[in-house]
Amino acid sequence: xxxxxxxxxxxxxxxxxxxxxxxxxxxxxxxxxxxxxxxxxxxxxxxxxxxxxxxxxxxxxxxxxxxxxxxxxxxxxxxxxxxxxxxxxxxxxxxxxxxxxxxxxxxxxxxxxxxxxxxxxxxxxxxxxxxxxxxxxxxxxxxxxxxxxxxxxxxxxxxxxxxxxxxxxxxxxxxxxxxxxxxxxxxxxxxxxxxxxxxxxxxxxxxxxxxxxxxxxxxxxxx
Amino acid sequence: xxxxxxxxxxxxxxxxxxxxxxxxxxxxxxxxxxxxxxxxxxxxxxxxxxxxxxxxxxxxxxxxxxxxxxxxxxxxxxxxxxxxxxxxxxxxxxxxxxxxxxxxxxxxxxxxxxxxxxxxxxxxxxxxxxxxxxxxxxxxxxxxxxxxxxxxxxxxxxxxxxxxxxxxxxxxxxxxxxxxxxxxxxxxxxxxxxxxxxxxxxxxxxxxxxxxxxxxxxxxx
Numbered sequence: 175x176x177x178x179x180x181x182x183x184x185x186x187x188x189x190x191x192x193x194x195x196x197x198x199x200x201x202x203x204x205x206x207x208x209x210x211x212x213x214x215x216x217x218x219x220x221x222x223x224x225x226x227x228x229x230x231x232x233x234x235x236x237x238x239x240x241x242x243x244x245x246x247x248x249x250x251x252x253x254x255x256x257x258x259x260x261x262x263x264x265x266x267x268x269x270x271x272x273x274x275x276x277x278x279x280x281x282x283x284x285x286x287x288x289x290x291x292x293x294x295x296x297x298x299x300x301x302x303x304x305x306x307x308x309x310x311x312x313x314x315x316x317x318x319x320x321x322x323x324x325x326x327x328x329x330x331x332x333x334x335x336x337x338x339x340x341x342x343x344x345x346x347x348x349x350x351x352x353x354x355x356x357x358x359x360x361x362x363x364x365x366x367x368x369x370x371x372x373x374x375x376x377x378x379x380x381x382x383x384x385x386x387x388x389x390x391x392x393x394x395x396x397x
Numbered sequence: 398x399x400x401x402x403x404x405x406x407x408x409x410x411x412x413x414x415x416x417x418x419x420x421x422x423x424x425x426x427x428x429x430x431x432x433x434x435x436x437x438x439x440x441x442x443x444x445x446x447x448x449x450x451x452x453x454x455x456x457x458x459x460x461x462x463x464x465x466x467x468x469x470x471x472x473x474x475x476x477x478x479x480x481x482x483x484x485x486x487x488x489x490x491x492x493x494x495x496x497x498x499x500x501x502x503x504x505x506x507x508x509x510x511x512x513x514x515x516x517x518x519x520x521x522x523x524x525x526x527x528x529x530x531x532x533x534x535x536x537x538x539x540x541x542x543x544x545x546x547x548x549x550x551x552x553x554x555x556x557x558x559x560x561x562x563x564x565x566x567x568x569x570x571x572x573x574x575x576x577x578x579x580x581x582x583x584x585x586x587x588x589x590x591x592x593x594x595x596x597x598x599x600x601x602x603x604x605x606x607x608x609x610x611x612x613x614x615x616x617x618x
Contacts, residue, residue: 236597237589237593239550240550240554240592240593240596240597241554241589241592241593241596242554242555242556242557242558242568242592243554244557244558244560244561244568245557245568245571245585245588245589245592246589248571248572248575248581248585249581249582249585249586249589252575252581252585253581253582253585253586255581256579256580256581256582257582334461334462334463335462336462337462337464337465338464338558340464341561348462348464348465348468351468352468355472361468361472361473361476362473362476365465365468365469365472365473366469366473368461368465369457369461369465369466369469372460372461372462372465373456373457373460373461376460376461377456377460380460
Protein backbone atom coordinates (compact mmCIF):
# COMPACT_ATOMS: atom_id res chain seq x y z
CA UNK A 175 0.00 0.00 0.00
CA UNK A 176 1.13 3.55 -0.47
CA UNK A 177 1.71 5.85 -3.37
CA UNK A 178 5.17 4.54 -4.19
CA UNK A 179 5.25 2.83 -7.56
CA UNK A 180 6.42 -0.77 -7.28
CA UNK A 181 8.31 -1.81 -10.41
CA UNK A 182 8.74 -5.47 -9.44
CA UNK A 183 4.97 -5.71 -9.00
CA UNK A 184 4.50 -3.91 -12.32
CA UNK A 185 6.58 -6.49 -14.21
CA UNK A 186 4.75 -9.26 -12.43
CA UNK A 187 1.26 -8.13 -13.45
CA UNK A 188 2.06 -6.71 -16.89
CA UNK A 189 1.91 -10.08 -18.74
CA UNK A 190 -1.49 -10.79 -17.20
CA UNK A 191 -2.77 -7.39 -18.25
CA UNK A 192 -1.39 -7.71 -21.76
CA UNK A 193 -3.04 -11.09 -22.08
CA UNK A 194 -6.33 -9.56 -20.96
CA UNK A 195 -5.79 -6.83 -23.56
CA UNK A 196 -6.23 -9.50 -26.23
CA UNK A 197 -9.63 -10.32 -24.77
CA UNK A 198 -10.50 -6.63 -24.74
CA UNK A 199 -9.53 -6.32 -28.40
CA UNK A 200 -11.48 -9.45 -29.24
CA UNK A 201 -14.56 -8.16 -27.43
CA UNK A 202 -14.29 -4.84 -29.26
CA UNK A 203 -13.78 -6.63 -32.60
CA UNK A 204 -16.73 -8.99 -32.22
CA UNK A 205 -18.97 -6.28 -30.87
CA UNK A 206 -18.04 -3.97 -33.75
CA UNK A 207 -18.64 -6.69 -36.34
CA UNK A 208 -22.15 -7.23 -34.97
CA UNK A 209 -22.76 -3.48 -34.87
CA UNK A 210 -21.56 -2.96 -38.47
CA UNK A 211 -24.03 -5.51 -39.84
CA UNK A 212 -26.96 -4.84 -37.53
CA UNK A 213 -26.50 -1.09 -37.90
CA UNK A 214 -26.94 -1.42 -41.66
CA UNK A 215 -30.08 -3.51 -41.09
CA UNK A 216 -31.47 -0.78 -38.83
CA UNK A 217 -30.56 1.94 -41.33
CA UNK A 218 -32.11 0.13 -44.30
CA UNK A 219 -35.20 -0.85 -42.31
CA UNK A 220 -35.93 2.86 -41.92
CA UNK A 221 -35.95 3.32 -45.70
CA UNK A 222 -38.55 0.71 -46.60
CA UNK A 223 -41.96 1.84 -47.85
CA UNK A 224 -43.57 0.31 -44.75
CA UNK A 225 -44.45 3.27 -42.59
CA UNK A 226 -44.99 1.23 -39.40
CA UNK A 227 -41.65 -0.59 -39.70
CA UNK A 228 -39.80 2.72 -40.11
CA UNK A 229 -41.54 4.15 -37.07
CA UNK A 230 -40.85 1.12 -34.86
CA UNK A 231 -37.17 0.84 -35.84
CA UNK A 232 -36.75 4.59 -35.31
CA UNK A 233 -38.11 4.29 -31.76
CA UNK A 234 -35.99 1.23 -31.00
CA UNK A 235 -32.86 3.05 -32.16
CA UNK A 236 -33.77 6.11 -30.06
CA UNK A 237 -34.43 3.93 -27.05
CA UNK A 238 -31.11 2.10 -27.31
CA UNK A 239 -29.25 5.36 -27.80
CA UNK A 240 -30.86 7.08 -24.82
CA UNK A 241 -30.26 4.40 -22.19
CA UNK A 242 -27.00 3.42 -20.48
CA UNK A 243 -24.96 0.60 -22.01
CA UNK A 244 -24.14 -0.77 -18.57
CA UNK A 245 -27.84 -1.22 -17.83
CA UNK A 246 -28.36 -2.89 -21.19
CA UNK A 247 -25.53 -5.31 -20.39
CA UNK A 248 -27.21 -6.25 -17.11
CA UNK A 249 -30.56 -6.52 -18.84
CA UNK A 250 -29.36 -8.93 -21.52
CA UNK A 251 -27.35 -10.99 -19.06
CA UNK A 252 -30.00 -11.37 -16.35
CA UNK A 253 -33.27 -11.37 -18.25
CA UNK A 254 -32.43 -14.47 -20.31
CA UNK A 255 -32.27 -16.90 -17.36
CA UNK A 256 -35.59 -15.57 -16.04
CA UNK A 257 -37.19 -17.05 -19.15
CA UNK A 258 -35.03 -20.15 -19.20
CA UNK A 259 -32.44 -18.87 -21.66
CA UNK A 260 -29.00 -18.91 -20.08
CA UNK A 261 -26.40 -16.76 -21.85
CA UNK A 262 -22.70 -16.83 -21.02
CA UNK A 263 -21.02 -13.53 -20.12
CA UNK A 264 -19.34 -13.33 -23.52
CA UNK A 265 -22.51 -13.99 -25.50
CA UNK A 266 -24.58 -11.59 -23.41
CA UNK A 267 -21.85 -8.96 -23.52
CA UNK A 268 -21.43 -9.17 -27.28
CA UNK A 269 -25.19 -8.96 -27.85
CA UNK A 270 -25.50 -5.93 -25.56
CA UNK A 271 -22.52 -3.98 -26.86
CA UNK A 272 -23.20 -4.97 -30.48
CA UNK A 273 -26.82 -3.89 -30.21
CA UNK A 274 -25.90 -0.62 -28.49
CA UNK A 275 -23.41 0.40 -31.14
CA UNK A 276 -25.58 -0.81 -34.01
CA UNK A 277 -28.02 1.92 -32.99
CA UNK A 278 -25.22 4.50 -33.25
CA UNK A 279 -23.90 3.09 -36.52
CA UNK A 280 -27.37 3.04 -38.05
CA UNK A 281 -27.42 6.83 -37.59
CA UNK A 282 -24.01 7.13 -39.24
CA UNK A 283 -25.16 4.98 -42.17
CA UNK A 284 -28.38 6.94 -42.41
CA UNK A 285 -26.38 10.14 -42.82
CA UNK A 286 -24.25 8.44 -45.47
CA UNK A 287 -27.24 7.08 -47.36
CA UNK A 288 -28.95 10.47 -47.32
CA UNK A 289 -25.84 12.10 -48.75
CA UNK A 290 -26.06 10.04 -51.96
CA UNK A 291 -27.24 12.40 -54.70
CA UNK A 292 -30.77 11.98 -55.96
CA UNK A 293 -29.53 11.69 -59.53
CA UNK A 294 -27.86 8.41 -58.64
CA UNK A 295 -31.19 6.92 -57.65
CA UNK A 296 -32.85 8.26 -60.76
CA UNK A 297 -30.06 6.83 -62.92
CA UNK A 298 -30.60 3.42 -61.29
CA UNK A 299 -34.31 3.61 -62.04
CA UNK A 300 -33.56 4.66 -65.61
CA UNK A 301 -31.18 1.72 -66.03
CA UNK A 302 -33.84 -0.58 -64.60
CA UNK A 303 -31.59 -1.87 -61.81
CA UNK A 304 -33.26 -3.97 -59.15
CA UNK A 305 -33.56 -2.49 -55.64
CA UNK A 306 -30.91 -4.96 -54.50
CA UNK A 307 -28.44 -3.92 -57.18
CA UNK A 308 -29.22 -0.26 -56.64
CA UNK A 309 -28.26 -0.54 -52.99
CA UNK A 310 -25.39 -3.02 -53.20
CA UNK A 311 -23.65 -1.67 -56.30
CA UNK A 312 -24.50 2.00 -56.49
CA UNK A 313 -25.82 3.51 -53.26
CA UNK A 314 -23.99 1.76 -50.41
CA UNK A 315 -20.51 2.11 -51.98
CA UNK A 316 -21.11 5.86 -52.18
CA UNK A 317 -22.70 6.05 -48.74
CA UNK A 318 -19.73 4.50 -46.95
CA UNK A 319 -16.97 7.13 -47.53
CA UNK A 320 -18.86 10.02 -45.91
CA UNK A 321 -19.75 7.63 -43.07
CA UNK A 322 -16.15 6.53 -42.48
CA UNK A 323 -15.28 9.20 -39.92
CA UNK A 324 -18.28 8.33 -37.78
CA UNK A 325 -17.63 4.61 -38.17
CA UNK A 326 -14.05 5.07 -37.02
CA UNK A 327 -15.07 7.10 -33.99
CA UNK A 328 -17.41 4.36 -32.89
CA UNK A 329 -14.72 1.72 -33.33
CA UNK A 330 -12.62 3.60 -30.78
CA UNK A 331 -15.78 4.17 -28.74
CA UNK A 332 -16.65 0.48 -28.55
CA UNK A 333 -13.08 -0.30 -27.53
CA UNK A 334 -13.31 2.19 -24.68
CA UNK A 335 -16.66 0.81 -23.55
CA UNK A 336 -15.48 -2.79 -23.25
CA UNK A 337 -14.46 -2.31 -19.54
CA UNK A 338 -18.18 -2.27 -18.77
CA UNK A 339 -18.26 -5.95 -19.72
CA UNK A 340 -16.26 -6.66 -16.56
CA UNK A 341 -19.45 -6.27 -14.51
CA UNK A 342 -20.86 -9.55 -15.84
CA UNK A 343 -17.50 -11.31 -15.63
CA UNK A 344 -15.98 -11.04 -19.11
CA UNK A 345 -12.27 -11.46 -18.40
CA UNK A 346 -11.09 -8.34 -20.19
CA UNK A 347 -8.62 -5.69 -18.98
CA UNK A 348 -10.72 -4.04 -16.30
CA UNK A 349 -11.85 -7.37 -14.89
CA UNK A 350 -8.25 -8.54 -14.64
CA UNK A 351 -7.15 -5.27 -13.04
CA UNK A 352 -9.97 -5.56 -10.49
CA UNK A 353 -8.93 -9.12 -9.68
CA UNK A 354 -5.29 -8.07 -9.23
CA UNK A 355 -6.37 -5.13 -7.08
CA UNK A 356 -8.58 -7.13 -4.76
CA UNK A 357 -6.06 -9.94 -4.29
CA UNK A 358 -2.98 -7.78 -3.73
CA UNK A 359 -4.62 -4.63 -2.28
CA UNK A 360 -2.53 -2.63 -4.71
CA UNK A 361 -4.62 -0.47 -7.03
CA UNK A 362 -2.10 2.10 -8.20
CA UNK A 363 -0.22 -0.11 -10.66
CA UNK A 364 -3.05 -2.16 -12.20
CA UNK A 365 -5.40 0.78 -12.77
CA UNK A 366 -2.65 3.07 -14.01
CA UNK A 367 -1.39 0.40 -16.40
CA UNK A 368 -4.91 -0.17 -17.72
CA UNK A 369 -5.15 3.56 -18.41
CA UNK A 370 -1.81 3.54 -20.23
CA UNK A 371 -2.74 0.49 -22.29
CA UNK A 372 -5.99 2.16 -23.33
CA UNK A 373 -4.16 5.33 -24.34
CA UNK A 374 -1.50 3.34 -26.19
CA UNK A 375 -4.16 1.65 -28.30
CA UNK A 376 -6.85 4.29 -28.75
CA UNK A 377 -4.65 7.26 -29.71
CA UNK A 378 -2.77 5.52 -32.57
CA UNK A 379 -6.00 3.85 -33.73
CA UNK A 380 -7.72 7.20 -33.94
CA UNK A 381 -4.80 8.57 -35.95
CA UNK A 382 -4.76 5.52 -38.26
CA UNK A 383 -8.47 5.90 -38.89
CA UNK A 384 -7.89 9.49 -40.08
CA UNK A 385 -5.19 8.29 -42.48
CA UNK A 386 -7.38 5.44 -43.75
CA UNK A 387 -10.31 7.78 -44.24
CA UNK A 388 -8.18 10.12 -46.34
CA UNK A 389 -6.87 7.17 -48.34
CA UNK A 390 -10.33 5.84 -49.17
CA UNK A 391 -11.56 9.29 -50.16
CA UNK A 392 -8.63 9.79 -52.49
CA UNK A 393 -9.06 6.30 -53.95
CA UNK A 394 -12.69 7.04 -54.77
CA UNK A 395 -11.80 10.44 -56.19
CA UNK A 396 -13.65 12.34 -53.47
CA UNK A 397 -12.29 15.39 -51.78
CA UNK B 398 -46.02 -10.82 -8.38
CA UNK B 399 -47.80 -8.62 -10.87
CA UNK B 400 -46.01 -5.61 -12.26
CA UNK B 401 -48.26 -3.19 -10.36
CA UNK B 402 -47.46 -4.97 -7.09
CA UNK B 403 -43.81 -4.83 -8.01
CA UNK B 404 -43.99 -1.08 -8.62
CA UNK B 405 -45.98 -0.53 -5.42
CA UNK B 406 -43.33 -2.34 -3.42
CA UNK B 407 -40.19 -0.96 -5.07
CA UNK B 408 -41.42 2.33 -6.54
CA UNK B 409 -39.92 4.35 -3.70
CA UNK B 410 -36.47 2.91 -4.23
CA UNK B 411 -36.64 3.59 -7.97
CA UNK B 412 -37.66 7.15 -7.11
CA UNK B 413 -34.78 7.58 -4.61
CA UNK B 414 -32.35 6.22 -7.16
CA UNK B 415 -33.71 8.55 -9.82
CA UNK B 416 -33.17 11.54 -7.51
CA UNK B 417 -29.54 10.55 -6.95
CA UNK B 418 -29.10 10.07 -10.70
CA UNK B 419 -30.58 13.54 -11.24
CA UNK B 420 -28.15 15.05 -8.71
CA UNK B 421 -25.19 13.27 -10.27
CA UNK B 422 -26.35 14.49 -13.67
CA UNK B 423 -26.68 18.13 -12.61
CA UNK B 424 -23.38 18.30 -10.73
CA UNK B 425 -21.47 16.43 -13.44
CA UNK B 426 -23.01 18.70 -16.11
CA UNK B 427 -21.93 21.86 -14.30
CA UNK B 428 -18.42 20.50 -13.87
CA UNK B 429 -18.27 19.33 -17.49
CA UNK B 430 -19.38 22.74 -18.78
CA UNK B 431 -16.82 24.57 -16.63
CA UNK B 432 -13.99 22.24 -17.67
CA UNK B 433 -15.03 22.32 -21.32
CA UNK B 434 -15.00 26.10 -21.34
CA UNK B 435 -11.64 26.28 -19.64
CA UNK B 436 -9.93 23.53 -21.65
CA UNK B 437 -11.53 24.70 -24.89
CA UNK B 438 -10.22 28.25 -24.42
CA UNK B 439 -6.83 26.95 -23.30
CA UNK B 440 -6.56 24.89 -26.46
CA UNK B 441 -6.98 28.07 -28.50
CA UNK B 442 -4.33 29.92 -26.53
CA UNK B 443 -1.24 31.26 -28.27
CA UNK B 444 0.91 30.11 -25.36
CA UNK B 445 2.39 26.72 -26.15
CA UNK B 446 2.46 25.54 -22.54
CA UNK B 447 -1.19 26.38 -21.89
CA UNK B 448 -2.21 24.72 -25.15
CA UNK B 449 -0.09 21.69 -24.24
CA UNK B 450 -1.78 21.24 -20.88
CA UNK B 451 -5.22 21.36 -22.50
CA UNK B 452 -4.20 18.85 -25.20
CA UNK B 453 -2.79 16.41 -22.65
CA UNK B 454 -5.91 16.69 -20.50
CA UNK B 455 -8.26 16.19 -23.44
CA UNK B 456 -6.32 13.27 -24.92
CA UNK B 457 -5.99 11.44 -21.61
CA UNK B 458 -9.66 11.72 -20.78
CA UNK B 459 -10.85 10.96 -24.30
CA UNK B 460 -8.32 8.20 -24.87
CA UNK B 461 -9.21 6.05 -21.88
CA UNK B 462 -12.45 4.63 -20.56
CA UNK B 463 -14.63 6.49 -18.12
CA UNK B 464 -14.72 3.37 -15.97
CA UNK B 465 -10.92 3.36 -15.75
CA UNK B 466 -10.97 7.05 -14.79
CA UNK B 467 -13.68 6.46 -12.22
CA UNK B 468 -11.79 3.62 -10.56
CA UNK B 469 -8.58 5.58 -10.71
CA UNK B 470 -10.14 8.60 -9.02
CA UNK B 471 -11.87 6.46 -6.41
CA UNK B 472 -9.20 3.85 -5.64
CA UNK B 473 -5.87 5.41 -6.59
CA UNK B 474 -6.22 9.09 -5.69
CA UNK B 475 -6.55 8.27 -1.96
CA UNK B 476 -3.01 6.85 -2.18
CA UNK B 477 -1.86 10.36 -3.07
CA UNK B 478 -3.68 11.69 -0.02
CA UNK B 479 -6.78 12.88 -1.87
CA UNK B 480 -9.78 10.89 -0.68
CA UNK B 481 -13.13 11.71 -2.23
CA UNK B 482 -16.45 10.42 -0.96
CA UNK B 483 -18.03 8.05 -3.46
CA UNK B 484 -20.76 10.52 -4.36
CA UNK B 485 -18.17 13.22 -5.11
CA UNK B 486 -15.83 10.83 -6.91
CA UNK B 487 -18.78 9.79 -9.09
CA UNK B 488 -19.76 13.15 -10.50
CA UNK B 489 -16.17 14.40 -10.62
CA UNK B 490 -15.14 11.46 -12.84
CA UNK B 491 -18.16 11.81 -15.12
CA UNK B 492 -17.77 15.61 -15.29
CA UNK B 493 -14.06 15.49 -16.04
CA UNK B 494 -14.56 12.87 -18.74
CA UNK B 495 -17.39 14.62 -20.54
CA UNK B 496 -15.64 17.97 -20.03
CA UNK B 497 -12.83 16.71 -22.27
CA UNK B 498 -15.33 15.91 -25.03
CA UNK B 499 -17.05 19.25 -24.44
CA UNK B 500 -13.74 21.11 -24.78
CA UNK B 501 -13.60 20.10 -28.45
CA UNK B 502 -17.13 21.43 -28.92
CA UNK B 503 -16.18 24.73 -27.30
CA UNK B 504 -13.11 25.02 -29.50
CA UNK B 505 -15.15 24.22 -32.61
CA UNK B 506 -17.88 26.63 -31.56
CA UNK B 507 -15.45 29.50 -31.05
CA UNK B 508 -13.71 28.83 -34.35
CA UNK B 509 -17.07 28.82 -36.12
CA UNK B 510 -17.64 32.50 -35.25
CA UNK B 511 -16.93 34.50 -38.43
CA UNK B 512 -13.63 36.33 -38.54
CA UNK B 513 -15.37 39.64 -39.14
CA UNK B 514 -16.78 39.50 -35.64
CA UNK B 515 -13.27 39.33 -34.20
CA UNK B 516 -12.09 42.15 -36.40
CA UNK B 517 -15.10 44.32 -35.58
CA UNK B 518 -14.53 43.85 -31.84
CA UNK B 519 -10.89 44.71 -32.38
CA UNK B 520 -11.80 47.80 -34.39
CA UNK B 521 -14.04 48.92 -31.52
CA UNK B 522 -10.93 48.50 -29.34
CA UNK B 523 -12.52 46.03 -26.98
CA UNK B 524 -10.20 44.28 -24.59
CA UNK B 525 -9.56 40.60 -25.47
CA UNK B 526 -11.50 39.43 -22.39
CA UNK B 527 -14.45 41.65 -23.18
CA UNK B 528 -14.38 40.62 -26.84
CA UNK B 529 -14.47 36.94 -25.85
CA UNK B 530 -17.16 37.35 -23.23
CA UNK B 531 -19.51 39.79 -25.00
CA UNK B 532 -19.04 39.02 -28.68
CA UNK B 533 -17.49 35.65 -29.39
CA UNK B 534 -18.78 33.33 -26.65
CA UNK B 535 -22.49 34.16 -27.01
CA UNK B 536 -22.37 33.36 -30.71
CA UNK B 537 -20.22 30.29 -30.16
CA UNK B 538 -22.67 29.16 -27.51
CA UNK B 539 -25.59 29.18 -29.92
CA UNK B 540 -23.56 27.30 -32.53
CA UNK B 541 -22.55 24.55 -30.18
CA UNK B 542 -25.86 23.99 -28.41
CA UNK B 543 -27.11 21.15 -30.65
CA UNK B 544 -24.00 18.95 -30.12
CA UNK B 545 -24.13 19.79 -26.41
CA UNK B 546 -27.61 18.30 -26.34
CA UNK B 547 -26.15 14.99 -27.50
CA UNK B 548 -23.27 15.28 -25.07
CA UNK B 549 -25.60 15.79 -22.12
CA UNK B 550 -27.51 12.64 -23.08
CA UNK B 551 -24.17 10.81 -23.09
CA UNK B 552 -23.42 12.31 -19.71
CA UNK B 553 -26.75 11.19 -18.29
CA UNK B 554 -26.10 7.65 -19.51
CA UNK B 555 -22.57 7.68 -18.13
CA UNK B 556 -23.75 8.59 -14.65
CA UNK B 557 -25.01 4.99 -14.46
CA UNK B 558 -21.39 3.92 -14.02
CA UNK B 559 -21.17 5.54 -10.59
CA UNK B 560 -23.27 2.60 -9.36
CA UNK B 561 -20.07 0.54 -9.66
CA UNK B 562 -18.49 2.52 -6.82
CA UNK B 563 -21.71 2.05 -4.82
CA UNK B 564 -23.30 5.47 -5.27
CA UNK B 565 -26.96 4.59 -4.75
CA UNK B 566 -28.23 5.95 -8.06
CA UNK B 567 -30.95 4.44 -10.25
CA UNK B 568 -28.61 1.81 -11.70
CA UNK B 569 -27.46 0.81 -8.20
CA UNK B 570 -31.00 0.48 -6.89
CA UNK B 571 -31.95 -1.62 -9.90
CA UNK B 572 -29.01 -3.93 -9.22
CA UNK B 573 -29.98 -4.24 -5.55
CA UNK B 574 -33.65 -4.90 -6.29
CA UNK B 575 -32.66 -7.48 -8.88
CA UNK B 576 -30.43 -9.15 -6.30
CA UNK B 577 -33.30 -9.69 -3.87
CA UNK B 578 -36.23 -10.34 -6.23
CA UNK B 579 -34.58 -11.94 -9.31
CA UNK B 580 -37.27 -10.19 -11.35
CA UNK B 581 -34.67 -8.99 -13.86
CA UNK B 582 -36.99 -8.07 -16.70
CA UNK B 583 -39.18 -5.91 -14.45
CA UNK B 584 -36.29 -4.34 -12.55
CA UNK B 585 -33.90 -3.53 -15.36
CA UNK B 586 -36.79 -2.84 -17.71
CA UNK B 587 -38.18 -0.19 -15.33
CA UNK B 588 -34.76 1.40 -14.93
CA UNK B 589 -34.26 1.47 -18.72
CA UNK B 590 -37.61 3.20 -19.15
CA UNK B 591 -36.79 5.79 -16.47
CA UNK B 592 -33.48 6.63 -18.17
CA UNK B 593 -35.27 6.86 -21.49
CA UNK B 594 -37.89 9.22 -20.07
CA UNK B 595 -35.20 11.41 -18.49
CA UNK B 596 -33.25 11.62 -21.74
CA UNK B 597 -36.08 11.92 -24.22
CA UNK B 598 -38.69 13.91 -22.33
CA UNK B 599 -36.62 16.08 -20.01
CA UNK B 600 -33.05 16.68 -21.21
CA UNK B 601 -33.77 16.81 -24.95
CA UNK B 602 -36.82 19.14 -24.74
CA UNK B 603 -34.92 21.40 -22.33
CA UNK B 604 -32.00 21.71 -24.78
CA UNK B 605 -34.40 22.38 -27.68
CA UNK B 606 -36.05 25.11 -25.62
CA UNK B 607 -32.66 26.61 -24.75
CA UNK B 608 -31.67 26.59 -28.43
CA UNK B 609 -34.84 28.49 -29.34
CA UNK B 610 -34.41 31.03 -26.54
CA UNK B 611 -30.76 31.67 -27.35
CA UNK B 612 -31.43 32.04 -31.08
CA UNK B 613 -34.15 34.54 -30.33
CA UNK B 614 -31.88 36.50 -27.99
CA UNK B 615 -29.28 36.79 -30.74
CA UNK B 616 -31.97 37.80 -33.21
CA UNK B 617 -31.59 34.67 -35.30
CA UNK B 618 -35.03 33.17 -34.75
